[in-house]
Amino acid sequence: MLAGGRGRRLGGAKALATFSGEPLIKRPLAAARAAGLDAVVVAKPDTALPDLPVLVEPAEPTHPLVGVVAALEHHGALVAVACDQPWVTPELLRALAEHDGPAIAVADEPFPGRYEPSQLPVLRAALAEEASLRRTLAQLAPAVLGAPAALVRSLNTPEELAAAERALDEAARP
Template identity: 35%
Template sequence: MAPQSAGPEFADVTLTIIAGGQGRRLSGVPKGLLEVEGRTVVERLLELAPRFGDVLLVANVPEPYARFGVRTVADVVPGKGAPGGVHAALVAARTPWVLAVACDMPFVSPDVVRVLLGARGDAVDAVGFEVAGRLEPLLAAYRTALAPAWGEALVEDPSLRQLLSGFRARLLPEDALRAVDAGLRSLVNVNTPEDLARHGVTLPST
């Protein structure tokens, strides 16, 4: 008799793709639909989904992503950018933790996810990487219990770094990331036509 599956590796975490709005510098194309090697960035990120207890997409314009069949929510507090997107995820998640990933990050690897989520603990509310003095807030883990306080803080239009300064955040050093991703590929995001060429990303084929 075959052994029963132990379930997802991160059953207490919701994989959340933060899609936000349109890519203004990319002809208004939804950035999650950019393609790498014939697959959209969202499809590539959804390859991580079996490792998680749930999956969620935050998109203020949900129609372009309907084909992926993922539960989708809009910002609860509109006009707050990435902090608002994370807040929407915290409110909508059904698990104790959220892993927030930007929809324009095609190269996030399972090893990097494992390092990030392995740094959680009872005394930690958020975990992220700090590279060259810069926080990477859209490849980061957040405790969903932060939702009420996070929502109140949005009134001040804070940056994600300012928000995290009010919570128990663990920032992992660049070395921790390079140990499993020497070229920091997981942090690549695609915002401009130059980024498309640099990283082998193309506009949607359909």
């Protein structure tokens, strides 16, 4: 679970932003656990998080790939999910985990995705260049599972968070 971002667009502490009465990070964590995956949170040293085990990534540089590289170096092959992806399902995460080789759920979206140690040279080079995620993803050329894009949607702003809350409320009505 990647939770090292600054959350500037959301106003900070993205992982702790309230969504459906809980910290935003709880939903993707629950999906990972329900998929039978060992959930590990990767974050910057000063990231505010609920009481969770955390793999601390380097403070610099600030790039989403820092967490992926840190996790690959410590844990080997992994399924990376962003803390702001509350719609991911256990089935999607399990499909990524069981895939033979690198894969992403949706074309051009790096998370959630299965990453492997063999990708470390490309990932490290991308970090050194501060390359964009999408450019790096094109270099990695992972398989695409073709999941519905709605399952990987991130909540990045207060407006997106509020709209997602309204959608949950509407879906819960009879």
